Amino acid sequence: MRPFARRWNPRLVFGAIVAALLLGCTLFAAQLAPHDPMDQDLLNQLRPPVVMQGNDPQFALGTDELGRDLLARLIHGARPAVLVMLIGATLSGLLGMCLGLVAGYFGGWMDAAVSRTVEIFMSFPPMLIAIVLAAVIGPGLDTVIIAVVVIGWTRVCRVIRGEVLAMRELDFVASARTAGVSHLRIMFHELLPNLAPLLAVLFGLEMGRAIVTEAVLAFIGFSSSDVATWGAMIAGGRAYIYQAWWIMALPVAVIVLSVLGLNALGDGLRQATDPLLRR
Amino acid sequence: MSVLAIEGLRLAIGETPILRGVDLAVERNCVHGLVGESGAGKTMVGKAIVNALPEAARITAGAIRFDGRDLIAMTGRARRRLMGRAIAMILQNPMTALNPVIRIGDQMADILAYHLEVSRRGAAARAAAMLAAVHIRDPERVMRLYPHELSGGMCQRVVIALAFACEPRLIVADEPTTALDVTVQYRVLRLLKEMQARTQSAVLFITHDLGVVAKLCDEVSVMFAGRIVESAAVADLFAHPRHDYTAALLAATPRYDRPASTLTPIPDALRTRLLQEAERV
Numbered sequence: 001m002r003p004f005a006r007r008w009n010p011r012l013v014f015g016a017i018v019a020a021l022l023l024g025c026t027l028f029a030a031q032l033a034p035h036d037p038m039d040q041d042l043l044n045q046l047r048p049p050v051v052m053q054g055n056d057p058q059f060a061l062g063t064d065e066l067g068r069d070l071l072a073r074l075i076h077g078a079r080p081a082v083l084v085m086l087i088g089a090t091l092s093g094l095l096g097m098c099l100g101l102v103a104g105y106f107g108g109w110m111d112a113a114v115s116r117t118v119e120i121f122m123s124f125p126p127m128l129i130a131i132v133l134a135a136v137i138g139p140g141l142d143t144v145i146i147a148v149v150v151i152g153w154t155r156v157c158r159v160i161r162g163e164v165l166a167m168r169e170l171d172f173v174a175s176a177r178t179a180g181v182s183h184l185r186i187m188f189h190e191l192l193p194n195l196a197p198l199l200a201v202l203f204g205l206e207m208g209r210a211i212v213t214e215a216v217l218a219f220i221g222f223s224s225s226d227v228a229t230w231g232a233m234i235a236g237g238r239a240y241i242y243q244a245w246w247i248m249a250l251p252v253a254v255i256v257l258s259v260l261g262l263n264a265l266g267d268g269l270r271q272a273t274d275p276l277l278r279r
Numbered sequence: 280m281s282v283l284a285i286e287g288l289r290l291a292i293g294e295t296p297i298l299r300g301v302d303l304a305v306e307r308n309c310v311h312g313l314v315g316e317s318g319a320g321k322t323m324v325g326k327a328i329v330n331a332l333p334e335a336a337r338i339t340a341g342a343i344r345f346d347g348r349d350l351i352a353m354t355g356r357a358r359r360r361l362m363g364r365a366i367a368m369i370l371q372n373p374m375t376a377l378n379p380v381i382r383i384g385d386q387m388a389d390i391l392a393y394h395l396e397v398s399r400r401g402a403a404a405r406a407a408a409m410l411a412a413v414h415i416r417d418p419e420r421v422m423r424l425y426p427h428e429l430s431g432g433m434c435q436r437v438v439i440a441l442a443f444a445c446e447p448r449l450i451v452a453d454e455p456t457t458a459l460d461v462t463v464q465y466r467v468l469r470l471l472k473e474m475q476a477r478t479q480s481a482v483l484f485i486t487h488d489l490g491v492v493a494k495l496c497d498e499v500s501v502m503f504a505g506r507i508v509e510s511a512a513v514a515d516l517f518a519h520p521r522h523d524y525t526a527a528l529l530a531a532t533p534r535y536d537r538p539a540s541t542l543t544p545i546p547d548a549l550r551t552r553l554l555q556e557a558e559r560v
């Protein structure tokens with residue numbers, strides 16, 4: 001067996017901690033949050049975080065313009081972000097992976113069909129697609145997830161196709177084929193395990209992108225009408241940037257940290273799972 | 280009846296003819312060498328048999344009869360059913376012929392479970408027995424390793440074990456020892472011969488090494504410019520080459536018991552003549 005320390009590289013540890021925090025906040029928001037995220041306290045408007053002057057110790061990260069606890073809102077804001085991240089990244093990853101495998105492995109007209117579709121999707125600015133979709137379908141978490149998938153699958157597909165295109169020329173594919181193994185089995189039994197490290201990285205990137213997409217759509221009011229979303233918090237804090245910059249800075253920091261952590265998680269998983277890096 | 284009978288096989292890549300009417304018969308329980316210089320088309324013959332031709336290659340005429348049935352006329356599905364069970368292939372480079380990210384034992388069990396329709400556990404036990412049969416010490420340990428943790432010789436033993444797994448009637452071995460160093464080569468060849476004798480399979484052994492042919496093969500066909508110029512029993516071919524090209528090829532083969540100065544390259548006049556002949560057919 002591999003020594004524990006070698007599997008748990010620093011990036012994986014950092015990523016795992018961020019992911020655990022996000023998941024924890026999603027599942028136990030009500031228990032973790034010190035206040036009700038909707039509770040207004042008009043006597044305690046725009047309180048700064050505890051490290052700054054004029055704070056109120058009962059609001060660890062301060063309050064917004066209506067006196068709502070920012071920490072509670074950040075914790076509750078994780079729920080829509082994590083839902084979009086998990087479902088959106090999984091669906092776009094699966095779709096991109098399958099189409100990329102088929103296009104790269106079979107080539108010919110299948111590759112042409114998939115690749116042209118990818119190019120058409122990629123020729124639109126991704127956020128524009130998201131906004132147009134949201135405007136057409138109407139706001140909601142499902143809209144955001146659809147937008148994430150529509151934007152995300154093309155990137156996964158591109159990368160996987162390229163990798164498969166190079167890999168199908170390798171001897172072990174030829175020897176599987178001459179051993180009578182079916183195309184489907186070669187794709188999912190022989191090629192897929194080789195793509196696992198790459199998929200881990202792509203999945204980490206897609207999760208990060210999903211969180212950003214959710215935040216952007218929430219910022220313009222197209223995400224869920226949940227109690228709190230990070231994007232909506234940024235939008236709300238914009239008006240008070242000169243008096244209370246932390247209202248906007250905190251959700252931005254949380255988003256940046258999440259994206260960094262998820263990317264690191266993908267990269268760390270790759271390092272931990274790639275047998276070629278073993279030893 | 281021959282296990283494999285190739286009749287007038289013609290193959291082209293684009294407009295360029297690669298095989299110009301290949302006739303070849305491989306008998307049961309016989310190692311048949313296919314020799315020729317680079318570009319003679321010997322690898323294409325192997326690929327045509329196992330249905331691994333490059334996309335641009337087209338078979339324009341001829342038949343590849345396996346047990347009397349023409350492989351070219353078969354449906355893809357029927358042909359795939361033969362592959363691995365009745366016909367197996369051993370590739371040149373053992374280090375790349377195995378999937379790099381799957382443990383040896385899992386790879387073998389995969390193929391075995393797939394072909395023999397045994398349970399995973401039965402397949403694993405069988406894989407261990409097969410590794411023992413190709414003289415790998417400590418099969419249990421090797422099965423837990425990844426291909427890059429094995430040496431080239433070890434990998435080729437695994438590949439050979441897999442090729443013989445279903446006791447196929449025909450094995451196509453395309454330069455299986457070229458990527459190995461000489462001392463390992465000898466042992467792998469001995470193993471190949473031993474396995475062949477045990478299963479009574481027919482082996483088509485593609486190589487450019489006449490020394491290997493002399494050691495291993497029972498019969499041999501010499502290829503040049505997409506045609507078989509001569510087929511004979513090994514002893515006859517080395518003692519009395521009938522075709523000028525065979526004689527020239529033998530004269531161009533280095534031998535440890537003769538000084539290098541006695542080597543003669545294949546005369547250009549002969550090559551030109553043969554190429555013209557080949558183009559006429």
